[in-house]
Amino acid sequence: MKTEKFDASTQSLQTAGELLRNQELVAFPTETVYGLGADATSESAVSKIYQAKGRPSDNPLIVHVHDAEQIMHYVREIPPLAQQLIEHFMPGPFTIILKSNGTVAKSVTAGLDTVAIRIPGNPIARKLIKEATLPLAAPSANLSGKPSPTTAEHVYQDLAGRIAGIIDGGPTGVGLESTVVDGTGEIPVILRPGGVTKQAIEQVVGKVEMSRSLEDNKPKAPGMKYNHYEPDAPLILVDGDREFFQQYIHQYQQKGQKVGVIASNPFINQLQGDIHYDVGSHEVLEEVAANLYYALRFFNDTDVDIILAEAYPLDGIGEAIMNRLTKAATDYYQQK
Numbered sequence: 001m002k003t004e005k006f007d008a009s010t011q012s013l014q015t016a017g018e019l020l021r022n023q024e025l026v027a028f029p030t031e032t033v034y035g036l037g038a039d040a041t042s043e044s045a046v047s048k049i050y051q052a053k054g055r056p057s058d059n060p061l062i063v064h065v066h067d068a069e070q071i072m073h074y075v076r077e078i079p080p081l082a083q084q085l086i087e088h089f090m091p092g093p094f095t096i097i098l099k100s101n102g103t104v105a106k107s108v109t110a111g112l113d114t115v116a117i118r119i120p121g122n123p124i125a126r127k128l129i130k131e132a133t134l135p136l137a138a139p140s141a142n143l144s145g146k147p148s149p150t151t152a153e154h155v156y157q158d159l160a161g162r163i164a165g166i167i168d169g170g171p172t173g174v175g176l177e178s179t180v181v182d183g184t185g186e187i188p189v190i191l192r193p194g195g196v197t198k199q200a201i202e203q204v205v206g207k208v209e210m211s212r213s214l215e216d217n218k219p220k221a222p223g224m225k226y227n228h229y230e231p232d233a234p235l236i237l238v239d240g241d242r243e244f245f246q247q248y249i250h251q252y253q254q255k256g257q258k259v260g261v262i263a264s265n266p267f268i269n270q271l272q273g274d275i276h277y278d279v280g281s282h283e284v285l286e287e288v289a290a291n292l293y294y295a296l297r298f299f300n301d302t303d304v305d306i307i308l309a310e311a312y313p314l315d316g317i318g319e320a321i322m323n324r325l326t327k328a329a330t331d332y333y334q335q336k
Contacts, residue, residue: 003164006168007167013128014131016131016165016167017133020038020136023045023048025045025049025164026164027149027155027159027163028124028128028169029170029172030064030120031172032173032175032194033172033175033176034141034150034155035064035136035140036049036140038136038138040105041105043106043107045137047107052163055139057110058111059110060109061108061116062116063104063118063135064125065118065136066119066130068086068090071098071117074103074117075115077098078183079183079184082096082098085188089179092196093176093178093196095181096183097181098114098117098183099184100113100115104135114182140177141158141163142154143158146230147297149293150171150290150293150294151170152167154293172290174289175293176195176317176321177195178195178196179201180194181208182211188209189209190211193323197317198210229328231296231299231328233305233306234331235308235309235325235329235330236248236306236307236308236331236332237333238311238332239311240334242270244335245271249261249308252305252306252308258275258306259273259306259307260275260276260277260302261276261307262277262299262308262310263309263310264278264281268310274304277299282312285312285313288312288321289321296328311334
């Protein structure tokens with residue numbers, strides 16, 4: 001299959017929309033990462049997502065719609081707390097889980113009675129959804145288990161020849177997937193931390209719980225069960241000061257291994273690895289989040305044998321950063 005590259009012009013979006021109506025797969029930019037879109041109401045179209053990504057079929061997908069009114073086409077009801085969350089955080093990097101009315105394909109919900117829905121903040125994504133006149137099931141547009149794509153080139157590297165088209169909307173902004181919240185109960189539960197923080201949600205609805213059931217046999221949201229975000233070289237997460245971090249760099253270098261380092265500034269300037277990637281200011285973790293997947297993919301084009309990555313506080317978006325890093329890591333060294 002030839003994978004066509006599109007710009008974000010109206011004509012290109014019309015062509016991409018037609019491909020989607022014809023049950024093909026099209027990757028598109030959102031404010032979080034690039035998504036791989038298919039008609040969410042079609043079992044055959046959605047099955048192509050699982051095939052292209054090599055994604056386990058018990059891992060549910062997020063349905064992308066262009067406005068809040070469209071949500072009602074796919075759910076039984078919107079409880080008052082969920083309505084508050086929709087009004088405050090959509091469009092944006094936020095996904096709400098509600099009771100499905102059965103309209104979307106069963107493979108989208110992985111057999112559950114709930115459906116995950118979001119309105120992307122990226123205007124290109126919303127225009128594409130309107131052009132397609134379809135709800136789009138859209139996980140990240142990468143091979144399953146690999147770092148999510150934050151540029152169209154990342155998508156092409158992973159999925160060229162597997163999908164019909166890629167819309168190039170430039171680099172994404174947030175850089176991490178959306179926050180996923182279960183809105184079916186009396187208290188909202190964060191199933192996956194992301195671009196909207198727990199603190200921000202609490203300011204709107206009060207009490208919010210954080211799910212720790214990330215190994216549930218029936219995950220209710222993407223990213224809860226399987227390993228994700230792994231670069232080609234093994235990644236080790238390191239939580240400690242300069243001396244603690246540097247001892248592990250030296251340990252691997254003494255074995256003859258080439259060490260890559262992912263860290264924020266100014267901390268990264270104190271370390272002596274072989275190849276460094278500066279993900280931004282430690283004081284502005286939004287910068288770290290935006291650059292994280294790019295850093296993981298950067299090292300795939302180097303000859304490093306091991307990657308050591310800095311750990312971050314679990315405050316604000318740091319919770320989402322650490323969620324992704326711990327899923328990508330093969331080990332975790334913590335200073336006592």
